[in-house]
Amino acid sequence: MNIAVIGAGSWGTTLADLLARKGYQVTLWAYEADLVERMSANRVNDLYLPGTVLHENLAFSNDLPQTVTGREVVLLVPPSQVMAGLIRIAAPHFCEDALIISASKGIETETLRMMSEVLEDELPAARHEGLTFLSGPSFAKEVASGMPTAVVVASRDPQQALRAQQIMSTESFRTYTNNDIIGVELGGALKNVIALAAGVADGLGFGYNSRAALITRGLAEITRLGIAKGASPDTFAGLAGMGDLVLTCTGDLSRNRSVGIELGRGRSLEEIMSGMNMVVEGVKTTLATYRLASKLGVDVPITEQMYKILYEGKPPRQAVSDLMARDLKGEGF
Numbered sequence: 648m649n650i651a652v653i654g655a656g657s658w659g660t661t662l663a664d665l666l667a668r669k670g671y672q673v674t675l676w677a678y679e680a681d682l683v684e685r686m687s688a689n690r691v692n693d694l695y696l697p698g699t700v701l702h703e704n705l706a707f708s709n710d711l712p713q714t715v716t717g718r719e720v721v722l723l724v725p726p727s728q729v730m731a732g733l734i735r736i737a738a739p740h741f742c743e744d745a746l747i748i749s750a751s752k753g754i755e756t757e758t759l760r761m762m763s764e765v766l767e768d769e770l771p772a773a774r775h776e777g778l779t780f781l782s783g784p785s786f787a788k789e790v791a792s793g794m795p796t797a798v799v800v801a802s803r804d805p806q807q808a809l810r811a812q813q814i815m816s817t818e819s820f821r822t823y824t825n826n827d828i829i830g831v832e833l834g835g836a837l838k839n840v841i842a843l844a845a846g847v848a849d850g851l852g853f854g855y856n857s858r859a860a861l862i863t864r865g866l867a868e869i870t871r872l873g874i875a876k877g878a879s880p881d882t883f884a885g886l887a888g889m890g891d892l893v894l895t896c897t898g899d900l901s902r903n904r905s906v907g908i909e910l911g912r913g914r915s916l917e918e919i920m921s922g923m924n925m926v927v928e929g930v931k932t933t934l935a936t937y938r939l940a941s942k943l944g945v946d947v948p949i950t951e952q953m954y955k956i957l958y959e960g961k962p963p964r965q966a967v968s969d970l971m972a973r974d975l976k977g978e979g980f
């Protein structure tokens with residue numbers, strides 16, 4: 648089987664290497680031409696996944712149309728804000744029956760489209776049913792080290808979900824299936840917003856109580872928005888919901904949580920981001936989620952405070968006070 652992986656960030660590189668190790672012929676497309684040259688020469692992605700020697704079944708390219716031409720599987724792993732632009736270039740070259748899997752986690756800030764909506768807008772209707780989405784608690788670095796990990800692939804077409812499950816699973820990468828693409832996608836995108844907030848709480852010096860409250864009430868607001876978008880509430884108890892939320896709100900490897908910690912310590916977003924070359928999806932997804940929730944009339948108090956910290960310069964301590972001082976209410980969605 649031959650596979651194209653689009654996006655040579657830490658996650659795309661890790662998944663490409665996992666598939667190459669499984670014996671597939673994989674071509675990894677990178678946005679940066681000089682990175683392609685270095686990966687071809689040294690078999691290391693020194694920008695986004697240093698320390699991992701990439702398998703010999705892995706080839707590298709900077710030519711997007713050529714990378715997807717003739718491929719049975721196309722795995723999309725770019726930052727979510729550039730997905731649409733890349734699909735417009737790549738889609739005319741997709742094989743008719745290629746399995747398309749998206750592993751990006753985010754929502755477009757201007758159109759408020761989830762990745763499934765982006766792909767449905769950019770691809771012919773005949774492809775929509777079989778689109779597949781991979782999500783769940785999976786730090787690239789741990790997957791690249793072969794640590795046991797469980798993820799989920801969702802598709803409206805059960806045959807395509809099973810096909811993706813067979814292709815992606817290895818002895819250390821266990822893949823479950825689901826048919827709720829909206830829930831699986833939203834869980835993966837919105838947990839980044841709550842992870843930023845959990846980081847802020849840590850940066851302010853708060854403890855485990857605060858973190859547990861943010862995870863639990865974060866899950867409630869993710870579920871509320873998910874239901875409004877047509878997701879099944881059960882999905883949020885699974886790997887793409889609670890699973891990824893727990894991972895990113897507690898794990899030191901989370902970039903979203905790390906940025907939150909620095910905000911909580913009093914640094915500005917500009918200062919924090921100026922030192923990073925990696926994508927921190929939660930920053931833009933906070934803006935998109937705030938807008939989406941306003942449009943749908945859904946109450947998302949943690950996201951709202953996170954939005955005010957990021958985009959209105961609200962002091963984090965004031966945001967926490969305002970969150971705690973809201974009207975008292977019953978638990979639940």
Ligand SMILES: NC(=O)C1=CN([C@@H]2O[C@H](COP(=O)(O)OP(=O)(O)OC[C@H]3O[C@@H](n4cnc5c(N)ncnc54)[C@H](O)[C@@H]3O)[C@@H](O)[C@H]2O)C=CC1
Nearest residue numbers: 655656657658659678695725729751752786787925926928
């Ligand atoms: N790193 C991780 O552990 C995981 C990441 N993801 C998701 O995977 C997606 C990709 O993230 P990472 O691999 O972590 O990226 P990364 O932060 O490691 O690398 C940044 C990526 O952005 C690309 N890029 C920057 N500007 C670009 C442009 N103008 N056009 C095209 N590409 C551009 C770079 O080439 C590189 O691939 C995100 O949606 C992320 O949430 C999902 C699960 C795990």
Ligand SMILES: O=C(CO)COP(=O)(O)O
Nearest residue numbers: 783784785786901902903
């Ligand atoms: O999505 C992830 C793990 O599942 C990665 O999280 P960060 O982008 O916060 O590092």
